[in-house]
Amino acid sequence: MNCIIVDDEATARAVVAKFCENTSEITVEEEFSSAIEAIKYLNKHTVDVVFLDIHMPGFTGFDFVETLKTPPKIVLITSDKDLALQAYEYDTIVDYLIKPLTQERFNKCIKKVKTAIHTQSIVDNATQARNTVNLGELFINIDHRLIKLKFNEILIIKALGDYINIKTEDAEYKVHNTLKKIKEKLPEDIFLQIHRSYIINFTKIIDIEDNSVLIDKNVIPISRSQKPKLMQHLNLLK
Amino acid sequence: MIVEQPNLDYIKELAGGDYSFEQKFLGIVKSEFPVEKQTYIDSIKKKDYNATAEIVHKLKHKFNILGLHNGYRLAVRFEEELKFGNPNQKDDFMKILDTIENYILNI
DSSP states (O other): OEEEEEOSOHHHHHHHHHHHHHSTTOEEEEEESOHHHHHHHHHHOOOSEEEEESEETTEEHHHHHHHOSSOOEEEEEESOSTTHHHHTTOTTEEEEEESSOOHHHHHHHHHHHHHHHHHHHHHHHHHHHHHHHHHOEEEEEETTEEEEEEGGGEEEEEEETTEEEEEESSOEEEEESOHHHHHHHSOTTTEEEEETTEEEEGGGEEEEETTEEEETTEEEEOOTTTHHHHHHTSOOOO | OOOOOOOSHHHHHHHTTOHHHHHHHHHHHHHHHHHHHHHHHHHHHTTOHHHHHHHHHHHHHHHHHTTOHHHHHHHHHHHHHHHTTOOTTHHHHHHHHHHHHHHHHTO
16 A cells, blocks of 8 residues: 655655654655645546545645545544544545554554455445446347347356256246356456356345355355455455 | 643553663654744744644644643644634643743653
């Protein structure tokens, strides 16, 4: 991860920079004593995190957050405990550190930031996937007729010897084809082969129990080797 | 009021044995503190209590960094009182600033 530090007090910037240096997980791109200069920088550069002092001359940390069009993750740094509640009104503010900082608390903060960035990327991917799904479709050949299936309507695809069975929300189709071939036609951001005989639309999962998933009313086995891959695709609250 | 003595415990912990960082950090404190002290003196002289509260807010972080925990508590109260136009603790606050100045001049 990379960050910038915004604080009008040089001492405070040096403390944050030192803690960043002590962890291998974050690098400091720039330090700013002026909020305006930091905003100019952020208009041209992308960073993962901004360590931001709330109290700056003529400009509060909250003003700063509201000024940015697409703010990165923000960690507020302050001597005031009283503003914490206000901070939680902003989705982009992921943590609130009270001066003087300690390495232990700073390390916890870095973990929080990492989790927030990871969650954000999952949400972004899911949004992107939803968009793909809404646009995407597949034509299958049934008795010399081409039938259009929208990706977001497909639930499960099962291998049946030389055929595959495609189950949608309100129909089932038996097609002369293989899982391997259809897999190449499906977007990877919503479909996953979880067993040698099954590809699922993992956005349709209702629950997961031991080594099976429930989709609609169908219990689908998960092979041991595919389970970690499936778990990676889930927005899991740990 | 008896002013507690500053110490380098926090700075040494922060440096974690990195002597060059410790010196660099002390250099920052030494160059920043006198400017902030002067800002405080100017704003209290002008009876601009909002501006005084702002600089007290900033200075109190240095109290913490230099291990002045009682001084920090005094600064927190003083900052609040200043927001209501009450400068009664200005002399005690000034004593802390003088103690810090004296300390950093001799390290």
